[in-house]
Amino acid sequence: MTVPRLDFSSLMPRTFIEHYHRKGIPIIITGLLSPQSNWDLDYLCSQLKTQEFLLRRYGKNRYQEDKRQWRNIGSGVDTTSTPFVEYAEMLRNHEAHQHDIYLAKCSIKSTPLNETEVVSIMREKLPQLGLEKPISDFNLWVGPGGHVECLHYDQMDGTLLQLYGTKKIVLFPPSQTSNLYPFPLYVHFYNGLKLRSWFSQLYPEHPDFQSFPKFRKALQYKQEVLLNPGEILYIPAGWWHEVTALGDDMVCSINRFWRVYPTSRAIFSWTRLRAYLGSLCAIPYVALSLVIALASPQRKQRLKEILQMI
Template sequence: MTNAPSAGKPIDRLSVAELNREEFNRKYRVPGKPLVITDFLAETVDWDLDFLCKHLDGRKFQVRDYGSGHFDAPRREWTKYCDHIQMTMGDFAAHLRDGSAKSRNLYLAQNPIGDSEAVKTIADEMRFLTETLGFEPIIPEASLNLWLGASGHVEPMHFDPGDGTLIMMHGEKRVVLYPPKQSKHLYPFGFYDVLPFWVSQVNSLAPDLDAYPDFSKAAADRFEVVLSPGQLLFIPTQWWHEVIAQGEGYVCSCNHFWKVKPWRRRFQTIRGFVIQAMNLFPWRWVLRFNRFIYQFKKS
């Protein structure tokens, strides 16, 4: 049985003028509560394809290749998250313009662009995050990440180990969120499954309640927002979120991951504890061990 979920609760919205570090820390960072900054970017900022090709062409980007029909299968049946291919911004823009990015489900995801000319156009806004609100990068050289894809694309529900900021550069995204306390009702993959344990098996937009009956228990804590160009969403660590590209054409956004403050928010869930433990070991060995256990379970 597949049920359409009810609309989620709204997320607090504030303008830049209404924010200062003390207020942000007290109401949002310390308790780990999402927030929309409604006018983070100037109205003149628009990272359309012409802008991106001008400032980023010639660079190689990693593009996720999900393949047509990938999202038709239940996530518990996936044998991998996606494939990856390399292409220039000009090549990917061509796929967006001719519709093949949508039909093939290609998505340019989480590509660092902190050293690009494009980021210089929003330097003042990024300083507001660090100097006024007190955000600190997880590592000093960490940078802004670019996300670009066709309307209709869905990034499956997952959580991130750091606090995140999502900025809309062109088009709109709908974001569905659930707090960390609902983790057990969101059916995350197991620690030794083929997909990461920070990804949910549930399609929150059309949940299969026969397969995931306890998902309905999370309904009271469902939050939802549509982000418009120039708006920023603060997503605290371990908040589950599913992101849907809306409208026609294509959508562009940027995100940044930040240190979690206060530090105790890193340990809100068992999965949070595990991620902190994994940080003590080289990631490649953790992933190899996970793959070994998964193959052992299948045999």
């Protein structure tokens, strides 16, 4: 099974809406941006300078561990606030590679990047296809080659725009949720949003079939794509995806989330309902975390970390 690639100039809004958006089917859109529109490290430094971002510190041994032993995941991992130029130096000297330090899901709304030609084109052209109601800002993702964002799904439709380097994305449809062994809902009672029920407990590239035998069925529906600079991947809500930054260089993307259309695709989605139930289970833990953060000497930093998780 392959994800279709269509050039923006030949992709009619009606085609996108009826064949992909309405049905919730992934597609790669090409030709919207020039491959030369890449955001390399020097360019990012010139734009972001000393502006601070939360960096996720995954640690070099994380992916040798059994995920069932994890106590945090995604935006729930430990973070530190760091000026971008300092993070750039970590990428250059490979400290970021050695310790898997990643800048993820950081809004560019209050940065010069928000006024760039690339973002202006995205803001103008994507609504022409029918993606009319964004529910997030554009988020920046910058990290070392080799980094993996583990298999998970999102509750909203998403667009991922590749700007520097190449990413490999492994996809599974929502129908395979039970065969992908998501974390159980009750993890939220003990971990809040640090651990999430919309992440898989298995490694799709190195599966343990003895522990996760039903994954063999899911492999029949596996799709894999390479996303190159200037290309956009539309990821419908509920689609499982694992994203790997390829090569040894820095890799950069931006993404945005959108309202799910039609409403029936949102209402009758077990994956979305499951995620919302997990979030409800997390409320007591998150509320307590907020109280502790407000009483902390590092209140601003702690609140920033909690808000990014939410």
